Amino acid sequence: MGWVMLALIGTAALGLLALFGAPRNLWSFGAAALMLGATGYALQARPALPGAPAAARKAVAVDEAGVARMRELRSAMFGQFTTLDYAFYPADALIRSGKADTAAQLMLGAVRQSPQSPALWTWLGMALVEADQGTMSPAAGLAFRRGVTLSPEHPGPAFFYGMALARAGQPQAAIPWLGRALQLTPERASYRQDIRGALIQVQMIAAMQARAVQAPAQ
Numbered sequence: 581m582g583w584v585m586l587a588l589i590g591t592a593a594l595g596l597l598a599l600f601g602a603p604r605n606l607w608s609f610g611a612a613a614l615m616l617g618a619t620g621y622a623l624q625a626r627p628a629l630p631g632a633p634a635a636a637r638k639a640v641a642v643d644e645a646g647v648a649r650m651r652e653l654r655s656a657m658f659g660q661f662t663t664l665d666y667a668f669y670p671a672d673a674l675i676r677s678g679k680a681d682t683a684a685q686l687m688l689g690a691v692r693q694s695p696q697s698p699a700l701w702t703w704l705g706m707a708l709v710e711a712d713q714g715t716m717s718p719a720a721g722l723a724f725r726r727g728v729t730l731s732p733e734h735p736g737p738a739f740f741y742g743m744a745l746a747r748a749g750q751p752q753a754a755i756p757w758l759g760r761a762l763q764l765t766p767e768r769a770s771y772r773q774d775i776r777g778a779l780i781q782v783q784m785i786a787a788m789q790a791r792a793v794q795a796p797a798q
Contacts, residue, residue, distance in 0.1 A: 698731035
């Protein structure tokens, strides 16, 4: 019955994306998010399943379309062709080539040079999450919160913090940050529907995980 519920939630999630007019290029993220939720259900329903944690990380990492969309949203939120690109573009290339540790070191150097940049602190957090294979380390959380503190009225740091928490398997913790990002986003912003769609997907995952925990082991 758990997998039937998963199918129903997936159908409802895609229906909500269509209802709210989410752009098609967000749907790949939605599929990846549901995949993450399905993995979470499998872990909760069968905790003895061998090798499942590593499989969950791999399922998120291979979503190249979703990763590319995150970069597009970064440009939309923080600006494109800015002086920050000297750090963003090399870090992106390093992450794509499997050198996330080096990307994190590069971003750490960038925030040392420009310690008042919320965008750089935010992407340092993203790079640290990649380096730690999708987990939210204390250092990554500190970087995200520093970005939020430096620009509390900007939706970018809160949005990416929420997305990183969701990827780390903490959808319930991600919801307030994504909600905050949506509240801070102007009505006419090009990325408002992306944030709304991401929030809906993460809420679906949180609900699915809660039901999996409450359901008796099958």
